[in-house]
Amino acid sequence: MMKKSTVMMFGTVSSAIVLAACGGAEADTKDQVIIYSNADDEAIEVMQTTLDKKGYEGKYIIQSFGTSELGGKMMAEGKDIEADVVTMASYFIESAQTSKSMFVELSSDLKPLDGGSTYALPILGNVGSIFINTDLLAQKGLPVPQTIKDLTKPEYKDLVSFPNILDSSTGWLLVQAIMSEYGEKEGKQVLADLIKNAGPHIESSGSGPIKKVKTGEVAAGFGLRIQAIDAKNEGLPIDYIDPTEGNFTLTESVAVVDKEGDEALASEIAKVIATEARADLLKQYPVALYEGEQVEEKYVPKYLKKWDTTLTVDLLEKHQTFFKEAQQ
């Protein structure tokens, strides 16, 4: 008698535990490639559609992160990272490879314009610019800004939005432009005034500012040039302005994490992203990265500039400190 009821009681308790554990075990099955990506949702959509079209549907999961979040994870976890494939700002992949050697060789016959590396393939390039909500600007009677410095004027108080360099690589494009034009001392003042003007509208995501400009939360913003072009083409009251300080660029690349020989599917998927998805990505982010690629006239910014040294995580941290000092 006793035995029967013992079994019953234990049955209920343990079956719950076992079932729960099964749920956990199920999540551990190693048939899906996990892709960690810092890309904007437009880019992720392109990757998804391409992969699905190529028959990889259900064989991968994409997990998005902010650039800094993903960067922190890569630097802290190295090879132990959950992801099999990473798409990320190129300078971050380079630095992670240097300090953690966490990526495997990714051979291909592609010819990147910047020479490229053996373990990563560039997938898209970003250009920064100013954009405005023309309706709100007119409504508030504000002049159209021509430079980043214009946005530090008091009449733009609480009407400017830009991405935070501490979280977003698009934010770095802004800081690069300011530092290269005004140098350390004046640059810090410009940045401090800009921070004051933006107030609560300093965004953690690179696509935050354009959304705020679109909804009319703010009148002007800094972000990716292409987002403003798209919004304008949609018929929204948005326009883009190339700041005279310069349109700086960043590339993002894809790399495969070292999983001790278990990288076949991951490498396949990474290559599909770099090759098959490239055509659509080029449309979304019109910056030529490979030999033979061409973009339309209107996509070429007026003041295209490049930082004069190689971009590294160390340089980013230096600029982040610079930003924090301006915040004080």
Next chain:
Amino acid sequence: MLKTNKMVKILFLPIVFFFLFFLIVPLLYMFWQSLKKGNSITIQNYVEALQSVEIREAFLNSFQVSFVAAVITTCLAFALAYAMHFTTMNQHLKKLVHIGVTLPMLLPTITYGFVLLYTFGNQGILTKLLGQPLVTIYGFNGLLIGYVLYTLPVAFILMQNSMQYIDKRFLLVSMLMHDRPSRRFYHTVFRPMIGTIGGAFILTFILSFTDFGIPASVGGGYKVIATELYQAMLGSIVRFEQGAVISVLMLVPAVLGIVMLSVLDRFNFQYKHVSQSALAVHRLRDNTFTVLSLVCVSVIFIIFSTMFIVPFTKGYPYDFSFTLEHVQNVLAEKNLTRVYMNSLIVAFFTAILGVCIAFVSALLNVRTPLKGRSTLDFASMITNTVPGMVLGLSYLFFFNGSSLKGTFFIIIAYTVVHFFTTPYLMAKNSLQKMDPTWEVTGELLKDSWLQTVIRVILPNIRPTIFQMFSYYFLNAMVTVSGVIFLVSTKTMLVSTRIKELQHFAKYTDIFVLSIFILCTNLIVKLGCDYITTNKEKFKEM
């Protein structure tokens, strides 16, 4: 008295191990981590943290905003509970107040922030109606409103419960003695409620102090301790030691709060017999509280109505025409439906496992003479003290590198432990009320202890079991604070996915997912309530 039998010990062991592995050891391990610097043991980390301007500022900010929020919430909750019990307000309105105030409990706190943005922001619905923004919502104001919304239900339920046990005859006596109204209020309502008021204040303070969802959504540039902790652990430069230090610091107010709660407990007294006597009609009083209640409930409904407006309009704020497009998009996205299923799995198994553990713990504590059963009370006290973020973080430290990392099980274990106190106390209360001689009678009739439990105790406690199930399920659906440290790509939950959608500023998706959570929770809650009340009615017959 019964003798401890083997069965009781067999049941006790796994529970002790569970709390050891999923509560005590991880916390100690985290404490250990906070003392480590390289290979040496020092308090250097604490010194550094306390010297850091940012952390000090965040701590102070957290303290300030939580304090103000706790004051407002406590006053509001008292007034609303007073309106429920000591005024002759319309019965239907009373019901409406109850529903309205407790409704936000069914949503993750991170949603509150976005709802506030869409109500008070530059393009918010209220701003559109008024022509200009009422307040700047980012930072202090947003946090304050968010915290009040978040903690009001808890404080309200506490006050309501206490007020039920206040004898209303004393009001009549006081009136016959020609007391001044202020004196009458003080002696018949305020004085008996002091313990509860203090308790509600401390509880709301701690809840606000340790919440992550609201600052994550409307914090803006206003630094609070919860976002600092997140930055240290998942930000651009990961500093594990600093994270450990911050979470130990976060424990301090919580521990102090619990100590104060036990002191306040002395002020709680109960009337032996509570008699219900009719309240005298008092126009001014009743009308004032009716207006107050109406205002409160309307504000809550207005704020949360944005959640239902935005996802069903084509292009907020430009195109207000109705559309189901956004909802369909969300439904079509495999990622989102997968995440929703994950949440359901976690909530369901949390509820099952949680009810088992809480019930057996309460059973062993109340109805057996088992040695060491008071450790269970101790466990429940600790789970009540430790903030979710701190517990989640301690798991991250302790289970990092083990095979449990990134599984559903670890999330379920976290949720079971974190929300253990309330269901445990619910079960304890019910079990204490039952006749203490049942087990003895059962033994005389040659039933084993376990048979008595299954045949007699379980059927009698069934309504409470359903309430415990519903409590666990609801909280597992909405919790954010601790699970952000525990989810992996394959175990992503709706509440944590919202954090990710925030990164892309996909507010419509956030609202659609929030509506999913709300509906799921409503169904479960109403279902459990229905079963409970039905059973009770049946018993009365």
